[in-house]
Amino acid sequence: MPYILATYALEKSDRLFMKSMIEMANKRFGLQWSLDDLHGQVTVVDIDTEEGRSFWKINSARKTLIAYAQTNTYLAPFFLEKPLKVQLVTDLLKKLTCKISPTSTLSISYPSTVSLSSQASSLIVDYKPENYLAGLLKNILSEGKPYILQLTGTPPLYVVPDDQMCYTIDIDLSDNTPTQQMWMKSTANLFSKSPLDNTKLDLIRHDFVGIDINAFIWVSTLQSSNGNLLTGHSLTNTAQLKEWPNFSILPYDSTQIQLAAFMSKNIASIPRISANTRQPIPHIINFYNACVMLDLINIEKITQEISETTKNISTEKKSLLQSILQRLLK
Amino acid sequence: MLSLEQQQLLNTKLKTLLEHSEEISAALVTTVDGHLCAMHQQRNYSLDRLATMGSSLMSLGDTITAELKMGNCRNLISENESGIVTFMHINNLLVLITITLQKNALGLLLAHSRKAAEEMAKLL
Amino acid sequence: MKEIKLVFTGSMGAGKTTAISALSEIPVINTDVSATDEVIARKATTTVALDYGEMTLSDGQKLRLYGTPGQQRFAYMWKILMQGALGLIILVDNAGENPLGDLELYLNHFHEDIEKTTAVIGVTRMDLSKKPNLAAYNDFLRKRNLHLPVFSVDVRRKQNVIMMVQALVAMLEY
Numbered sequence: 264m265p266y267i268l269a270t271y272a273l274e275k276s277d278r279l280f281m282k283s284m285i286e287m288a289n290k291r292f293g294l295q296w297s298l299d300d301l302h303g304q305v306t307v308v309d310i311d312t313e314e315g316r317s318f319w320k321i322n323s324a325r326k327t328l329i330a331y332a333q334t335n336t337y338l339a340p341f342f343l344e345k346p347l348k349v350q351l352v353t354d355l356l357k358k359l360t361c362k363i364s365p366t367s368t369l370s371i372s373y374p375s376t377v378s379l380s381s382q383a384s385s386l387i388v389d390y391k392p393e394n395y396l397a398g399l400l401k402n403i404l405s406e407g408k409p410y411i412l413q414l415t416g417t418p419p420l421y422v423v424p425d426d427q428m429c430y431t432i433d434i435d436l437s438d439n440t441p442t443q444q445m446w447m448k449s450t451a452n453l454f455s456k457s458p459l460d461n462t463k464l465d466l467i468r469h470d471f472v473g474i475d476i477n478a479f480i481w482v483s484t485l486q487s488s489n490g491n492l493l494t495g496h497s498l499t500n501t502a503q504l505k506e507w508p509n510f511s512i513l514p515y516d517s518t519q520i521q522l523a524a525f526m527s528k529n530i531a532s533i534p535r536i537s538a539n540t541r542q543p544i545p546h547i548i549n550f551y552n553a554c555v556m557l558d559l560i561n562i563e564k565i566t567q568e569i570s571e572t573t574k575n576i577s578t579e580k581k582s583l584l585q586s587i588l589q590r591l592l593k
Numbered sequence: 594m595l596s597l598e599q600q601q602l603l604n605t606k607l608k609t610l611l612e613h614s615e616e617i618s619a620a621l622v623t624t625v626d627g628h629l630c631a632m633h634q635q636r637n638y639s640l641d642r643l644a645t646m647g648s649s650l651m652s653l654g655d656t657i658t659a660e661l662k663m664g665n666c667r668n669l670i671s672e673n674e675s676g677i678v679t680f681m682h683i684n685n686l687l688v689l690i691t692i693t694l695q696k697n698a699l700g701l702l703l704a705h706s707r708k709a710a711e712e713m714a715k716l717l
Numbered sequence: 718m719k720e721i722k723l724v725f726t727g728s729m730g731a732g733k734t735t736a737i738s739a740l741s742e743i744p745v746i747n748t749d750v751s752a753t754d755e756v757i758a759r760k761a762t763t764t765v766a767l768d769y770g771e772m773t774l775s776d777g778q779k780l781r782l783y784g785t786p787g788q789q790r791f792a793y794m795w796k797i798l799m800q801g802a803l804g805l806i807i808l809v810d811n812a813g814e815n816p817l818g819d820l821e822l823y824l825n826h827f828h829e830d831i832e833k834t835t836a837v838i839g840v841t842r843m844d845l846s847k848k849p850n851l852a853a854y855n856d857f858l859r860k861r862n863l864h865l866p867v868f869s870v871d872v873r874r875k876q877n878v879i880m881m882v883q884a885l886v887a888m889l890e891y
Contacts, residue, residue: 506855507866510880517883524887527864539891576890583721584886586774591740591879594753625750626763627790645790649766652748656766660746686751 264289266296266360269303272315273331280347281307288353296356304363307331307343320439324485325518325546327363329355336441338448340489390491390552397483397556399451400429400476409459414449417442420479421459421467428473436474436482437514446479447486477557481513484553490545492533493552498544503530504554505561517588518542522550594686595630595717602716603631606709610691611635614705616698618676620691622683622713623647630687638692647690651680668703677702683710684717722781723882724798725768726827727808728819729787730760732841732872734768736808737782739878741770747784756788765791767798795826804885805836808872809854812842817849817857824861831865835888837881839870 268285270278282298289296306322307329309315319337322328330339343355392398396412403410403422412420421430436443459467492498504526508515518540525531525540533551537544554560576584595603607620611633619634623644632640654666668681676694679702683689691706725733738745748766756763768784783798785791799805807823809816820838827836840854854867866884870877 505859506851507868507884509851509868510884511868511870511877515880520880520883520887521890523866524884525891527866528888528891581890583774583778584889586776586778587780588883588886590772590774590780591882624753626753626756626765628754642793646793648750649748649786649791649794652750652765653767656746656748686753 264295264297266294266356266363267299267303267305268296268329268356269299269301269306270308271306271318272309272312273307274309277309277331277347281352284347284349284352285356287349288356292353292357294353294356294360296360305329305341305359310337311345316441324516324549325543327359337444388491389494390488390548391494392484392487392552392556394451395483395487396446396449396451396454397480397487399454399456400480400483401556404476409461409464411457411459413455413457414445414453417445420446421471422476423459423464423467423473424476426468426473427476429476429479430467430471430473433472434474436478439514443482444486447483475512477509478513480556481508481553484556485549488549488552490548492548493555496551496555498533501530501532501535502551502560503527504559506559508554508557508559517592518546519550522547526554594624594628599717600631603713604633606713606716607631607633610705610709614701616693616695616701617691617705618694620689620706620709621647623688623690625651625686625688634692636692643690647680647688651682651688654680668707670699670703672696672699679703679706681706681710683713687713687717689713720781720801721774721778722783722802723804723806723885724783724785724802725806725808726785726795726823727787727806727839728810728813728816729756729763730813731787731808731810731819732839733784733787733808734764736806736839736872736878736881737768737770737784739872739875740772740882741782742772743770745770745784763788766794789822792826799827799830802830802834804834804889805830806839806881806885807836808839808841808870810842811840811849811869812846816840816846817853820854820857824863831863835885836865837885837888838865838867839872839877839881840867841870841872843869844871 285296285298288294305327308319308331310319310330310332319328328339329341329343330337331343331345333345335342341355343351392401399412400422404424407424409423412422418432423430434443504523507523507527510520521540522536522542525536533544533547536547603622610620611617618636619638619640621632621640621644622630624630625648627645627648629641629644634640650669654669658664658666668679671678676692676696677699678690678692680688680690689706689710691702693702725736727733734745734747746769748764749762750765752760752763764784764786766786770782772780774780785795785798805827807820809820813819838854851867851869858865858867868881870881872878
């Protein structure tokens with residue numbers, strides 16, 4: 264079977280049910296899916312479990328995941344409601360068949376491609392940041408006035424452009440809690456926006472924790488992009504980072520540091536970046552979008568020419584550098 | 594750090610040192626953080642730089658002896674093809690550096706330098 | 718056996734010793750002595766030779782962490798310490814008198830080493846002094862045609878120091 268669904272943190276009974284439902288969907292609609300415990304192009308994650316939530320937190324930005332839960336608290340683009348129903352499983356598999364390319368190499372990470380197949384191109388639709396928190400915050404920044412943003416079921420965000428801060432409860436944006444995910448992935452129309460009285464600012468600064476607005480814009484863009492490129496940008500364009508994201512205030516992972524290193528030294532297209540860094544294109548797109556939103560990409564330098572310096576470092580040195588990274592993260 | 598009077602006293606002391614010890618061609622006093630305080634020489638060395646480098650060496654000596662729990666570092670000796678340089682504390686803020694071009698004069702150099710350092714410590 | 722080392726340099730009081738302490742498995746060996754000049758108004762002590770710390774890698778090799786003296790008259794130590802280094806981390810005290818001037822000094826002095834290896838710039842104490850801001854540092858580097866990472870950092874936070882070294886390693890790879 265060319266299409267494989269992996270599972271994570273599912274109960275044994277759920278896996279058995281799912282296997283049967285997949286077989287039924289294959290027979291009825293000529294689909295070609297199978298279930299594997301470990302490896303697949305897509306992974307179903309039970310996010311009602313602690314284990315599943317941890318897995319989601321680490322992998323949602325770079326793998327295709329299906330959230331399996333009672334409610335879609337993560338507002339995941341692919342969601343399977345509990346309890347399992349044949350129709351829902353079938354509909355989801357049909358949707359995925361249109362979106363995923365079968366691959367002969369089974370690996371948990373996205374296949375990385377240099378040249379764009381038409382199928383890969385069709386995966387990429389426009390990302391409109393104005394539809395998400397990132398866009399709301401950018402607008403507030405350019406307006407220069409303080410506002411309260413409120414999303415039902417979450418604490419308010421007090422946005423104060425003069426301070427370059429969002430004030431809220433004490434959080435760490437790298438924790439990626441369900442509340443944070445709701446902020447970052449909910450569409451803008453779900454937020455209510457009301458002016459913040461200037462007389463209340465001192466109290467807000469005192470009672471709440473200030474987090475750099477850019478950190479919110481960064482995380483929101485990364486999480487709401489879903490591998491879709493910003494409107495008006497093209498995969499064939501070339502770009503260079505004009506400055507590094509300030510990772511001391513922006514949540515990051517090691518893959519983003521690598522991307523920043525490559526993109527700061529090279530003018531390259533996204534597929535070329537993928538080929539050199541061996542990172543999946545959707546992941547790079549999310550990073551690219553976030554850098555554009557923070558004005559870190561040199562747009563004037565976007566040309567049709569790809570100028571690239573490839574460093575050839577010895578295997579010994581590469582091994583040493585990996586060893587240093589491992590030690591740092593211990 | 595030192596008053597003008599103290600600096601003059603040190604300069605005089607160093608002059609006397611060279612007059613009484615013919616093997617010594619240059620002597621200087623530096624602060625532990627490398628500032629030249631007093632000097633006298635029969636040559637034309639760049640003693641400013643030597644003051645700074647000497648402070649680095651002296652602190653490394655102190656660090657090594659502390660690491661080895663060997664008590665205080667009494668002196669450091671640099672024996673070279675064309676002469677010898679010694680470094681020793683006067684007190685906890687000052688270092689005496691002396692230079693000879695005579696390769697076989699280490700004993701004399703150390704003895705005269707130590708005496709001068711003790712006298713300078715008493716003066717200050 | 719060739720030494721594996723990283724060098725931390727930068728202006729006096731920028732946090733070199735603190736940064737090395739954040740990473741080092743051993744107590745940092747330092748050569749701090751009493752300051753006897755105007756430096757004493759800012760700091761009671763000053764480094765006159767080097768700071769030293771180390772980390773053990775998985776294969777047993779040591780990654781040696783060296784800190785240079787901050788004051789320019791000890792520049793001969795900068796050269797000695799930089800020999801054979803994998804890369805350089807430059808820490809700039811944003812609360813100093815002339816942070817961009819300080820950065821220029823280190824970039825000038827280490828420019829050959831930076832060309833051969835790489836460098837990462839950490840701007841410390843931005844909580845005490847907001848200017849120059851990171852944009853100013855990035856503009857400064859752009860004018861010199863240098864593509865180096867610049868971060869605002871608090872070197873008392875281990876994660877910030879780790880991040881700078883991660884960036885340095887990534888710059889060495891690409």
